[in-house]
Amino acid sequence: MPPPTPESGSTALPPANVLQGKTALVTGAARRVGATIARVLHGAGASVVLHYRSSAEDAAQLAAELNAARPGTAQIAECDLLQVPQLGALIDRAAQAWGGLDILVNNASTFYPTPLGDITEIDWDDLVGTNLKAPLFLAQAAAAALRERQGLIINLADIHGVRPLGRHPVYSVAKAGLIMLTKALARELGPLVRVNAVAPGPVMWPEDGLDPALKEKIAARTALHRAGTPLDVARACLFFAAEAPYVTGQVLAVDGGRSIGW
Numbered sequence: 516m517p518p519p520t521p522e523s524g525s526t527a528l529p530p531a532n533v534l535q536g537k538t539a540l541v542t543g544a545a546r547r548v549g550a551t552i553a554r555v556l557h558g559a560g561a562s563v564v565l566h567y568r569s570s571a572e573d574a575a576q577l578a579a580e581l582n583a584a585r586p587g588t589a590q591i592a593e594c595d596l597l598q599v600p601q602l603g604a605l606i607d608r609a610a611q612a613w614g615g616l617d618i619l620v621n622n623a624s625t626f627y628p629t630p631l632g633d634i635t636e637i638d639w640d641d642l643v644g645t646n647l648k649a650p651l652f653l654a655q656a657a658a659a660a661l662r663e664r665q666g667l668i669i670n671l672a673d674i675h676g677v678r679p680l681g682r683h684p685v686y687s688v689a690k691a692g693l694i695m696l697t698k699a700l701a702r703e704l705g706p707l708v709r710v711n712a713v714a715p716g717p718v719m720w721p722e723d724g725l726d727p728a729l730k731e732k733i734a735a736r737t738a739l740h741r742a743g744t745p746l747d748v749a750r751a752c753l754f755f756a757a758e759a760p761y762v763t764g765q766v767l768a769v770d771g772g773r774s775i776g777w
């Protein structure tokens with residue numbers, strides 16, 4: 516038998532009913548990491564509201580998949596998160612879906628380079644708008660509902676919210692703000708609501724492609740010598756939701772050791 520590879524660890528998850536009776540709103544849930552988070556929370560028993568902006572078809576397909584597994588447990592909700600006046604309605608929609616809101620996952624994001632010299636106010640408004648401003652106003656709108664159910668918020672930060680990513684100053688600043696927002700909200704929303712963040716390293720490459728040599732370089736500078744997966748991030752979200760009643764204001768790096776790298 517070949518020796519186990521580092522990737523071949525168990526994919527077993529906590530019991531399928533640990534989040535039974537809970538409702539989760541996951542932003543940017545139609546595709547990529549957000550879809551995996553939604554699948555994993557749903558697989559643990561939660562009902563899920565899948566937020567999307569432009570990926571209507573993917574969102575509908577995912578809802579159909581989840582409803583096929585457990586009828587009546589997934590809904591979709593469209594919203595452009597840059598439209599702050601509409602965020603209250605998104606939260607209301609989620610809280611009314613099954614009569615309450617337990618988990619808000621701020622996953623939606625934009626990510627692209629903004630080299631100094633070329634930064635526009637549009638870049639700032641978009642990157643800060645999705646990665647920081649929307650999570651704040653969603654949290655504010657959700658506070659009462661989350662208090663009622665002693666719920667939690669999970670923010671998707673980034674290891675580059677602590678160490679800036681080259682050519683991405685605006686994104687890095689926005690994620691740094693999200694890390695502070697996580698801690699500030701944990702104070703403001705305690706004792707009834709917990710607020711934590713997951714800070715992924717490379718878990719899913721951008722869709723516009725990345726030079727293979729750069730991917731190899733990143734992996735080489737990661738203690739576990741490989742990229743992670745969306746499931747690694749989703750498992751950390753499940754940990755906060757199901758296994759961490761005395762944890763708040765924390766940022767968990769899910770990065771294979773990239774942030775202790777060299």
Ligand SMILES: NC(=O)c1ccc[n+]([C@@H]2O[C@H](COP(=O)([O-])OP(=O)(O)OC[C@H]3O[C@@H](n4cnc5c(N)ncnc54)[C@H](OP(=O)(O)O)[C@@H]3O)[C@@H](O)[C@H]2O)c1
Nearest residue numbers: 543547548567568569570595596622623624671715718719
């Ligand atoms: N991928 C990684 O390796 C990695 C590494 C570090 C941190 N992260 C963080 O983990 C999270 C998920 O990563 P990802 O790569 O899966 O994210 P992503 O694909 O870049 O974005 C997720 C979703 O955000 C939504 N979105 C963007 N702008 C929006 C807006 N104005 N209003 C509403 N929704 C909007 C999009 O939904 P629609 O498609 O419906 O428009 C998109 O599908 C993000 O917060 C990201 O910063 C990821």
